[in-house]
Amino acid sequence: MTMSCSSIHPEDGCTLCFQLSLLAKLMNDSYNEQLRLSERHLRFDVSALKNVIASLSGRVPSDIVTFSKLSEGRFNRVFQIYFKDGQCVFARLPYPSTTPEHYTLASEVATLDYLRLHGIPTPKLYAWCSTKANPVGSEYIIMEKLSGIPLGDVWYSMTPKEHHKMMKKIVHREAQLMSLNFPAHGSIYHCKDLTSEKKIPLPGQKDVEFCIGPSSHYSWWHDGRNTLDIDRGPWLSPTDIFRAVGERELCWTKTYAKPRLPYERLYREVYNFCKVSPDTHIRSLSDYMKLVPFLGFSARTALHRPVMRHPDFQPNNILVSKSNEIVGFIDWQHSSILPLGLCSWNTETLPELRRQYVRLCKRGWFISLYAAFTRRLNEDHYDAIYDNSAILHQRHFTSIGTSWEGVSTTLRADIIRAMQSCRDLIATDSVPPTRGITPLPPVQYSDKVVQDTLDLDSRQREADIAMEQMRHALGVDVLGRVPNGEYEAAKELAEEMKARMLEATKTAHDITEVRHHFPFDDFDEDA
Structure with missing residues (x-):
């Protein structure tokens, strides 16, 4: 390099x-x-x-x-x-x-x-x-x-009318960004900065010095993934991306994973506070690889098209002038080019966008305003937001790309849901229907495995809700961070929260569990 x-x-x-x-x-x-x-x-x-x-x-x-x-x-x-x-x-x-x-x-x-x-x-x-x-x-x-x-x-300090005008400008710029044409998926580089790596030049006359190369997103490199001999792109089709993500996580899990307690400490009760073997996760990843030929988007649809979106599209990365003109967009670190069907907002990710703006807006019409201008100025993106195939693919892409941290249930549950919704999931040109019948993916689970998996997943989701409520009460984000000015108050409130949980416990065993697995205490992340 x-x-x-x-x-x-x-x-x-x-x-x-x-x-x-x-x-x-x-x-x-x-x-x-x-x-x-x-x-x-x-x-x-x-x-x-x-x-x-x-x-x-x-x-x-x-x-x-x-x-x-x-x-x-x-x-x-x-x-x-x-x-x-x-x-x-x-x-x-x-x-x-x-x-x-x-x-x-x-x-x-x-x-x-x-x-x-x-x-x-x-x-x-x-x-x-x-x-x-x-x-x-x-x-x-x-x-x-x-x-x-x-x-x-x-x-x-902006009026509703100014909010309206600003949102139109933001969506217009986003549409401009998403209209750029790319020949592949990956990340942009100057050609001179990639020597031995695979790269695909950009075709425009004024773009000759640029190319699409390996993904620069940290998910392809962190926690020892930089040492693995894996395909990091560029990729010509969405199916290639799904295959590469699965191979990445399967290779990493086989190489580095070991029995451990779930990283998310509220999950530990679900697994009886016992270490979990990665073997089940490896089997689920292997099952996932059988689904790869069925994943992706038809080349005849806009969902297949490589597009770029801002990697952290939130208010503080948009600079404006005193006259409310957009001056620039900043913080493009780890930018990636992905198919529209994987990088669009959807009905599951839009609430996250709402949370990003909630401190600024305090109005429920923000998402409606964004959607209205997107429908007018960026029709393909609007269609992708509400496309069920895109929603399912994004959910699956996130699930398969998440590191194993002592929990094997989530991935298997998502595979089961994929099987249950296979007609919406199978959208590639590589697996055409035979005599009008949509082929079924070659993965099967017994009724007991399905029920046990979905029950465990349901308990994890309940823990997710409880954890989100605790974070909200403390003012802590999903990474465990809190603004400096609120740090001491958050620590005091966490200690009070732990004390109340200890008071509510009924057995010595429960007390031990709270003392050693409270989610806002220091802990051994590799245990």
Whole structure:
């Protein structure tokens, strides 16, 4: 692979600033805080980074008067640098735990360049390096500072009429993005940044320097997956993607999985607080591979078409001007090109979009407004939102791509549901009907296995609801994070919650279970 470093000198008079991907609040972790901090611990040469930044505008490091940490996100740390004349530079460095090295940053760089070339407003790049093998000792990226402010900062002050106009602009830009034509699925790169990897050039005359290469999404690389000899793309058909995901998880589970307690601690009671063997999961993955030829979308439908959507489409990644014009979209890390049928919003994911905006909007008509403009401006996406085949495929894609964490029931339950809805699931050209009869996938379970699996899955769903209620009460997100300013209060409330649970227990065994498996205590994640 190519380890790329690039430095582009701006024209004289340009203001050199980096626009971080909409810095969220600093977050603490409600459990295993020290482990998360160790994963984010980054050693690098500050002087070398100052040299890089200063040289971009013909300055010297002594022109820098302050260098301070501005914020931390899920994958990156951002530093803020001021010069004597008041100009500011932001530098973003990924954590050592951010994967994959080279591909993540190289793909984001190419994605930003490609989208800007096609009229999608994104920050310009001034300097970047996709490998730690440089004087700084870390990957880094420096971009221009866009002049807008986060939509989330002004949404409250907007009138309903302004909300209406803003949503129309957002959907128009999303439709513009999803109208771009790609020859395959994967991630965008500059051709020069991929040497030995499989790549498919983009066909347009002005796109000759770009190609589709391996997926840069972390799901293909984390937790040892970077060591596996697997197909990470690019892929020509949705069926190829489903096959590759299944092979990835089957290879990883056989290589690394071991008996363990479920990672989700509220699931542990479902399994009698015993370690679960990965053998059942391996069998379910093998069953899934038998379904692969039946998965995908007909090439005659829009659901088959490769499209790109923003990887984190939420208000704080949309920058707007004082006159409510969209200035740009930021935070394109881990962007992927997938078939429309896999990356569209649907009736299951739209509630998640609503939750992202609920603090801003407080109005139930948000989703209706989004859907109305999507129907008018992006008809294929609107149709995909309510397409039952797309919904089933997305559910299955998520299930098969989820790491085994001590639970084997979810995947098997989804396979059973797929069998029950096979007529909606079978939509490929590769398995045509015979004499008008839709072929049945070659997977069968006994009535007892079906019932036992669905019963266990139902108990897990009840635990999911309870966990969501607890997170909501504590103000903790699904990753266990809480804003710094709310951290101490959340910890106190969690302790009170645990105390009440202990008071409600009736046996010594129950007390032990609460003490050792409370979901907001530190715990051994590999146990």
